[in-house]
Each structure stands twice: as C-alpha cells, then as structure tokens.
Amino acid sequence: MRKASINRKTSETAISADFALDGKGVSQVNTGIGFFDHMLTLMTKHGLFELALSCDGDLDVDQHHSVEDTGIVLGQAFKEALGDKAGITRYATVTTPMDEALSFISTDISGRPYLVYNVDGLKDKVGTFDTELAEEFFRAFVNHAGITLHINLAYGSNSHHIIESIFKGFGRVLDQAASLNEKVEGVPSTKGSL
Numbered sequence: 618m619r620k621a622s623i624n625r626k627t628s629e630t631a632i633s634a635d636f637a638l639d640g641k642g643v644s645q646v647n648t649g650i651g652f653f654d655h656m657l658t659l660m661t662k663h664g665l666f667e668l669a670l671s672c673d674g675d676l677d678v679d680q681h682h683s684v685e686d687t688g689i690v691l692g693q694a695f696k697e698a699l700g701d702k703a704g705i706t707r708y709a710t711v712t713t714p715m716d717e718a719l720s721f722i723s724t725d726i727s728g729r730p731y732l733v734y735n736v737d738g739l740k741d742k743v744g745t746f747d748t749e750l751a752e753e754f755f756r757a758f759v760n761h762a763g764i765t766l767h768i769n770l771a772y773g774s775n776s777h778h779i780i781e782s783i784f785k786g787f788g789r790v791l792d793q794a795a796s797l798n799e800k801v802e803g804v805p806s807t808k809g810s811l
Contacts, residue, residue, distance in 0.1 A: 664788025718773025
C-alpha cells in the first residue's frame with residue numbers, strides 16, 4: 618500500500634496525518650473546524666483514500682493557519698505516498714455536480730507546483746468557515762505535493778455546494794491521476810523523471 622505518515626509542529630499548529638492512496642475512503646478527521654472536517658472527509662471518501670488527521674491549531678486567532686498547514690501536511694503525505702511515481706496515470710480531469718453547482722478539475726502529477734483557481738461568487742463564510750481559505754488549502758497542497766491543479770467553477774449559487782463539489786472532485790482527480798496503469802512502464806515522462 619502506498620502510504621505516508623507526516624507530523625508537523627510549529628508555534629501555530631500541531632498536525633499529524635496518516636494517509637494511504639489505495640484505500641476504501643475511510644477517514645477520521647479533526648481540525649476543530651467542522652465544515653473543513655466535512656470537506657476533508659468527502660475528499661477522502663470520493664478519492665478512495667485512507668486518512669487519519671488531527672490538527673491542534675491557533676483557532677483563537679483564526680482558521681487560516683490550521684487550514685493552510687493541513688494543506689501542507691496533506692501535500693507532503695500525497696507526494697511521499699506516490700514514491701517514485703513509476704506506473705502512475707499522471708493526468709486526470711473530472712467534472713463533479715453538486716445540486717446546482719458544477720466544477721471542473723484537472724491535474725498533472727508533474728513535479729511542478731502550479732494552481733489555477735477560478736471560483737467566483739462565494740459568500741464570505743459557510744458556517745464559521747472562511748471560504749477564502751479553500752484556495753489557501755489547495756495552494757498549500759499543490760506547493761508541497763508538486764502537482765499542477767486547475768480548479769474551475771462552471772456555475773453554482775450555494776457556497777456550501779460549490780466548495781463540496783470542488784473537494785469531491787479534488788479527491789476523484791487525485792485518485793485517477795495517482796492510479797497505477799499496467800500499460801505505463803516506469804515514470805510517465807519523456808524526460809524520464811517527474
């Protein structure tokens with residue numbers, strides 16, 4: 618099983634994560650931010666990963682450090698779990714509906730971090746969750762996983778549904794791109810490395 622365990626402690630957060638790529642979608646998540654926990658659970662379920670994650674963050678300040686640092690840790694775990702990337706599919710694109718919301722997400726496990734995030738129209742908060750932090754999570758993940766990620770919202774009006782569509786699609790696109798393909802020999806790159 619391709620898996621990783623990451624522990625990260627700073628003056629702002631203490632995070633531990635056990636992550637496996639080839640799972641059944643089971644998670645235990647506790648960041649202290651209910652909506653964010655819900656999104657990470659959805660990501661895990663639809664990505665068919667295994668995730669046990671706890672974050673003790675400075676929520677008395679705000680949610681920023683907890684969300685961003687969780688992205689850092691999960692990006693590191695994803696990269697480590699991939700290993701040398703031999704035999705992976707590498708590219709994937711998914712379209713995910715959630716009621717009235719529809720998102721398109723594409724990724725390239727390229728070794729080159731780059732985020733495109735075209736999501737407009739979110740309200741400031743869903744519950745207590747600052748919706749602008751969704752982008753911060755994805756940027757932190759991308760930078761530490763070393764992947765290219767394009768997130769585009771086609772349409773949607775309910776902020777909860779929009780973000781849920783994106784997190785479900787994110788799990789699905791990572792699962793597809795990281796999946797092993799028996800037709801791929803070695804690393805899927807003409808350069809010979811990713």
